[in-house]
Amino acid sequence: MFPARRVVDERPRIANAIEALALIEAVLETLGALSHVVGEETELVRAGRLPDAMEREPRKTELAGIYMRGVEQVKLNAVALARFVPDQVKRLKAAHLAFQDLIETNQIVLATARAVSESIVRDLAGEANKPMRAAGYGPAATAGNAAYARPNSGPLMVSRQL
Numbered sequence: 001m002f003p004a005r006r007v008v009d010e011r012p013r014i015a016n017a018i019e020a021l022a023l024i025e026a027v028l029e030t031l032g033a034l035s036h037v038v039g040e041e042t043e044l045v046r047a048g049r050l051p052d053a054m055e056r057e058p059r060k061t062e063l064a065g066i067y068m069r070g071v072e073q074v075k076l077n078a079v080a081l082a083r084f085v086p087d088q089v090k091r092l093k094a095a096h097l098a099f100q101d102l103i104e105t106n107q108i109v110l111a112t113a114r115a116v117s118e119s120i121v122r123d124l125a126g127e128a129n130k131p132m133r134a135a136g137y138g139p140a141a142t143a144g145n146a147a148y149a150r151p152n153s154g155p156l157m158v159s160r161q162l
Contacts, residue, residue: 014077020084023077024092027070034063035099042106045113 014020037060044053074081074092081089 012073014080014084017084020077020081021088023070023073024081024085024088027067027074028092028095030063030067030070031095031099034060034067035102037063038099038102038106042102042109045109050113 012019014023037056041053041056041060044050044056
């Protein structure tokens with residue numbers, strides 16, 4: 001049998017108030033930067049500047065990863081943080097709640113943009129498939145059957161850049 005190995009936790013433990021404050025400040029700084037990027041993205045989508053909004057995605061992803069690692073550190077050291085800097089823990093919780101509100105707004109704006117885009121594509125598809133001639137003219141009028149009406153055979157072109 002193999003000897004039992006001691007698993008070393010690579011995440012540092014908070015041992016004093018200075019380390020606790022440093023952790024909270026680092027997480028708050030990351031949260032502030034992430035909030036700024038999400039806020040910019042929201043406003044750009046609202047303004048219909050989707051390509052500009054999409055440019056924020058890599059930075060948003062990077063900051064979200066850093067923030068999540070920070071949150072894991074906070075969870076790992078929750079008892080020490082509550083003991084050393086309880087007021088800062090409250091401050092972090094308040095900032096996290098404000099960020100959740102910002103994310104909700106962002107999701108609403110993105111859902112609205114998605115619904116508008118789908119509506120536009122649906123309307124375009126409907127227009128592209130309408131008959132080219134009025135029902136009173138052409139083969140459909142003489143045959144009495146709309147099966148002979150010619151659909152619009154023109155190409156449908158959709159721009160991916162708005």
